[in-house]
Amino acid sequence: MLASPAPGVRHLDGAQNPSMEIQKRAPAEVQVGLPATFTLLVRNVGSATAFDVAVHDAVPRGAKLVRTNPTAQVDGNGKLLWKLGEIAAGAEQVLTVELVPEAEGELGSVASVTFAAQASVRTMSTLPKLAVKQTAAESVLGGETVRVQIEVTNTGTGTARGVELEEDVPANMRHASGVSTLGMTLGDLAPGESERVEIELTAVSAGQAVNKVRAISTNQAVCESSATIDVVLPKLAVQLEGPRLRYLERQASYRATISNTGTAMANNVGLTVYLPRGMEFISAANEGTYMPDQHAVEWSLAELAAGAMASTEVALLPVQEGDFVLRMQGSADGVNSDPIDKKVQVEGQSELAFSIEDDNDPIETDGYTTYLIRVSNTGTRMDSEVQLVLELPEGSRSEQVHAPVNHQASQKAIVFAPIPAMQPKDQQVYRVSIRHTREGTHVVRAQLKSKNRPVPVIKEESTQVYSDN
Structure with missing residues (x-):
């Protein structure tokens, strides 16, 4: 075999210089009808083993082949072939051919030798392989900052070249830079080597945030990691119930309700009802406070759990005819409800x-x-x-x-x-x-x-x- 898909033996490493020499010898004179012996000498005069050594010769014209030693392959045209295999450096092989001359005259043939030189080389094939690990809090309150620890490790057998780290900022989070995709250069990572980075993100709206991180090297090593962070946030909704039609000087009671429809506790909850000019404040339940400068009634609550609600009442007196609007809004730390309007028609009444x-x-x-x-x-x-x-x-x-x-x-x-x-x-x-x-x-x-x-x-x-x- 002249070629192999695997490295050869160690002595084939480096330069290989086999050199074959061939020499034919014959008697000075032979006679017709009498056997004569011809000799071929094949010698490796090089410095390395010669492989697949083959000697080619032919039966001379005017002679008949008797035998060869070692036995050669003979075809119908009188061609001779010896397959000698390997001949080490400095070694030689003697071949003999016995012939019987059949005619007078000059008798001879041309022989040749072929061989192969083998050289081997070896190297180590490696494969860089990147692994990305993210560590962050499982949940974060809206408006607060979460720190994401990212560790990139080369778990392969070769150096990961020119490693770059990319991070897709989740839609409901924000990075201080304001960009949606972050990029960081980590450089080369040897096998087993790690690099750690920290990213700070601010939660801006409720829901699951999926933080995607990719590590990419210039020599084809790629790894992606996803981490889910639950952004919890209180969400306030308000409702104002009461009559839409009221007569002058007839007291009206309204029920104000605030609900936390979000996923986190609402702290320092406030509820405010703004009164129209055509209605005067009479009283408020649950320690509601009338603020004359704003012509509004305000209630305070230390906290409101997710899924909970609280209700109170306010009594008003219509003092002016017309179409008016009661406006109500809730608030808490970091969040406000959408304001709602309650239309009220005030009419005079004949009596x-x-x-x-x-x-x-x-x-x-x-x-x-x-x-x-x-x-x-x-x-x-x-x-x-x-x-x-x-x-x-x-x-x-x-x-x-x-x-x-x-x-x-x-x-x-x-x-x-x-x-x-x-x-x-x-x-x-x-x-x-x-x-x-x-x-x-x-x-x-x-x-x-x-x-x-x-x-x-x-x-x-x-x-x-x-x-x-």
Whole structure:
């Protein structure tokens, strides 16, 4: 074998210089028909072993081959071949050929020797291999800094050349440089050698942060490592419950709730409700504090666990008509809730009140008494189409009527025209004199209705009528 995929023996290392010498000898004279012996001498005159040594010769023209020693391979054309294998430096091999001449004349042939020189070389094949290890806290509070320890080790058998370290900053974290990918040069790492670096990252939003680190060398060694850091953060949500429609001077209560929907404890929790100009502060539960300079109510809570909620109440008084907005917001260390707005419509309310009384009771039959009816708007809103109707008992009839509007009288009733409008605090007075002609208890019924109060409100006044007969 002239070539091998594995290193050869040690003596093949270095320069190899085999050199073969061949020499043929023949008798000075041979005779036809008589055997004659020819000799071939093959000698390695070099300094290294010759491999695959082969001697080639031919049976001379005019002669017949008898035998060879050692035995040669003979083909149909009389070609001779000796495969001698290895011949060490300084060694030699003698070959003999016995021939019988068959014709007169010059007899001979040309022989040649071939060989191979073998040289071996060896080296050590190595493989650099990088390993990356990350060490960091399993969780970090939003807004705080986490230190990531990174160790790069060459666990292979060869030197890792020109090692570079790359780090992808997680989306919910930030590096002081502001870049999204960090790069560091570590240089060459011999087998078993390690380099350590530290990276500081600031958590900016909640969720799992996957920190990816890659170590790359110029001679093809690559390793990637991922570390998961759970960023926990309180998250506040607020809710304000209460009436959307309220009337002037009618107290309104609102329930304020703050919830921690995040993954960490919220500390130094504050809840603030900002009041509109049309509503005045009355009271607050749970030690709520009214701040006149901000026209707001504030509550404080030392902490609120993740998943917990707290509620309180505030009482307000609408003092002005219009559309207003209550605004509420929660806060804690490092976090604020989204503000919410609660719309409130404040309206005035008409409130009709009336009374009826007689000025003479009891009376004799066929006598009369005067009924005084007072109608007032005690509310905060105008009312319109305010109408009074008096129902008369049998045996009674109206005598005199003094009223702010026209009227129509019949045997059974007095119907007054509607008052077009009554502003807050307005009052109207009706005076009606009625004659009663029958003995007994007579009941005058008054009905009052308006645009805002279409269902009549009824009041009655009874008068005792007696006879002297």
